[in-house]
Amino acid sequence: MSLLTVGTVAFDSIETPFGKVEKVIGGAATYISWAASYFSQNQKLVSIIGDDWPKSEIxxxxxxxxxxxxxxxxxGGKSFFWAGKYHEDLNQRDTLVTDLNVLADFVPELPESYQDAEFLMLGNLTPDIQMAVIQQMEQRPKLIAMDTMNFWMDVAMDSLLKTIEMVDVLTINDEEARQLSGEYSLVKAARAIFKLGPKYLVIKKGEHGALLFHEDEVFFAPALPLLEVKDPTGAGDTFAGGFMGYLEKSNDTSFENLKRALIVGSAMASFCVEEFSLDKLKNIQSHELESRLKEFKNLVHYSL
Amino acid sequence: MSLLTVGTVAFDSIETPFGKVEKVIGGAATYISWAASYFSQNQKLVSIIGDDWPKSEIxxxxxxxxxxxxxxxxxGGKSFFWAGKYHEDLNQRDTLVTDLNVLADFVPELPESYQDAEFLMLGNLTPDIQMAVIQQMEQRPKLIAMDTMNFWMDVAMDSLLKTIEMVDVLTINDEEARQLSGEYSLVKAARAIFKLGPKYLVIKKGEHGALLFHEDEVFFAPALPLLEVKDPTGAGDTFAGGFMGYLEKSNDTSFENLKRALIVGSAMASFCVEEFSLDKLKNIQSHELESRLKEFKNLVHYSL
Known part of the structure; x- marks a missing residue:
């Protein structure tokens, strides 16, 4: 049993109303793997970096x-580099720099020892690369989850649709669900997206929580209102990492268990945004996680 | 025991991406009173209309x-008239017409028989009128809730703050909470607003649900993802009506009971937006309400 993640490993420069950091550790796969590591004991990473990425981080x-x-x-290569600046409304950000560097020529190669992975997380990347990873798996994983974004809907819709057809869980935000489906109602959007292949749709709404759709059912995980949000970078990836790490650990892909995984993912994301980069995500104590999960329960629990 | 509501009773013309209606029944107090009537058996209304408002509706x-x-x-007077047009994103709307008409000279007058009201709901209106109603009460009600909006923060902040100081529950949206408090974090915004007087803060987030803050605690009621949203007009008022109607009926102002009331308000709002004007709100069967409340529970209930 293991969780295989493909995605970017990168450097980020980030400015938010609460501070600024230069060339810190980032990348979707980095956030996913760290978040999942609080649950899954057996992970495998597929990505590409230059030799400028710190050995100590590996x-x-x-x-x-x-x-x-x-x-x-x-x-001699340089790692993928992203720079962005967040607005006062942290849901809005401007990308200042996207240097693909070594990512431009990335051809994923799965080591033989990765073939037993039963859970596959495809971080946001060119759909062609995501598809190549699925195709390299000799045996289809038990659960394939895929993150993507509006950019690929604009520039690579054909290849995106072919990849979406191959996955079990699609994670996108509400705007992207509307763009992909052409439906404004998220209930209708979910129905349209199920016709494209996935059995589960996770709609990430940032500070407004996350929805999990499956057949005619829907489940909602809130976002915890936080005293301080310093940096939203990687929150969606951290969410996905907590979600997939919990699923791999529990080895249960029922809808009931996906609900739990959604809460776990939301709890992990709530830690992520409290500090810049992976500063908090690397240092979560088990009692903090427990008490955070209790806060999530209190946030929505009522008797009526 | 009764619930006293002050607010507008009006005509609306509404255009949404899903249809258009002309001069239909509207007004904050109308929505509040109808929604509360599914719970409270004893309500009192304070408002003003022209003799153009249908006797059959009274x-x-x-x-x-x-x-x-x-x-x-x-x-010979004309009732308050509002016309608006919603964008594709239903959270955005343009006001096309605001004819105050008889509302321009509204001086609320409480009949003697209204003095026993123990729950007071101040619908969105000039803060001076809201304050006048509080001041006319010989005995302070057990719970006073007040709805307001950014417009009053822009044009009548002094009088708004004086009124806010007198109430127990303030209901505003997230942008307004940020504007009123000068804090981006809603947790910090709540703390700042508690210093202004209220013991409870309800932050209405439309399709993203509602938050209830009290001391250091927070509770979240989700919004149900709906197949069809035809007209969001009055959703916030319907929410307030369900909330206050439930409180009046149960005569319990504990935080635990306010949580339940928040869910009830959200359920009522979910009906409101399914049809134009009060079309659905006037015709909710008790089995529909029960099953809607069950949907809310399923939406957020999990075991972990």
């Missing part, structure tokens, strides 16, 4: 039980 | 147990 991943055999290191 | 209110002795009817 070691830190290994120490969390994450196999990095599939992490290609390009000698 | 009778319909009376038939729901709503005393309209405090509803002033101006002979």
């Amino acid at each position: 070691k830190a991943l290994n120490n969390r039980g994450i196999d990095t055999q599939g992490l290609q290191i390009v000698k | 009778k319909a209110l009376n038939n729901r147990g709503i005393d309209t002795q405090g509803l002033q009817i101006v002979k």
Whole structure:
């Protein structure tokens, strides 16, 4: 049993109304793997970096039980770099720099030892790369989840649709669900997206929580109102990591268990945004996680 | 025991991406009173209309147990009229017409028989009028709730703050909470607003649900994802009506009971938006309400 994640491993420069950091650790797969490591003991990472990405960070991943055999290191290459600036309304951000660097020529290669992965998380990337990873799996994983974004709907819709057809869980935000389905009602959007392939649709709404649709059912995980939100970068990936890590650990893909996983993902995301980069995500104590999960329960629990 | 509501009784013309209606029944107090009537058996209304507002609608209110002795009817006058057009994103709307008409000279007058009201709902109106109603009460009601909006923060902040100081529950949306408090974090906004007087803060987020803050606690009521949303007009008032109607009926102002009331208000609002004007709100069967409340529970209930 293991969780295989493909996605970016990167450097970020981030400015929010609450501070500014330069060339810190980032990347979808980095957030996913760290968040999942609080649950899954057996993870495998597929990505690409230049030799500028700190060796100590690779070691830190290994120490969390994450196999990095599939992490290609390009000698003399530069790692993917993203810079962004958030508005006062943290739901809005401007991308200032996107340097693909080594990511531009990324061809994922699955080590033989990765073939037993039963859970596959496809972080936001070119749909062609996501598809290539699925195709390299000799046996279809028990559960494939895929994150994507509006950018791919604009520039690679055909290949995006082919990839979406192959996955079980699609995670996108509400605007993207509307764009992909052409439906304003999220209930109708979910129905339209189920026709494209996925059995589950997770709609991420940032500070407004997340919805999980399955057949005619729907479940909602709130976002915890926080005293401080310093940096929303990676919150969606952290959510996905908590979600998939919990599923892998419990090895249960029932709707009831996906509900629990949605809450766990939301709890992990609530930690992520409290500090810049992975500063909080790398240092969550088990009592903090327990008490955060209790806060989530109190937030929505009532008797009526 | 009774619920006293002050607010507008009006005509609306509404255009949404899903249809258009001309000069239909509207007004905050109308929505509040109808929604509350599914719970409270004893309501009193304070408002003003022209003699153009249908007598049959007044009778319909009376038939729901709503005393309209405090509803002033101006002979030859015209009722308040509002026209608006909603965007594709139903959270955005443009006001096309605001004809105050008889509302321009509204001086609320409480009939003697209204003095026993223990629950007071101040619908969105000039803060001066809201304050005048509080001041006319010989005995302070057990619970005073007040709805307001950014417009009054822009044009009547002094009088708004004086009124807010006198109430127990303030209901505003997230943007307004940020504007009023100067804080972006809703947790910090709530703390700042508690210093202004209220013990409870309800933050209405439309399709993203509602938050209830009290001391250091917070509770969240989701919005039910709906197949069809035809007209969001009056949703916030319907929410307030369900909330206050439930409180009056149960005569319990504990935080635990306010949580239940928040869910009830959200359920009522989910009916409101399914049809134009009060079309659905006037015709909710008790089995529909029960099953809607069950849907709300299923939406957020999980075991973890």
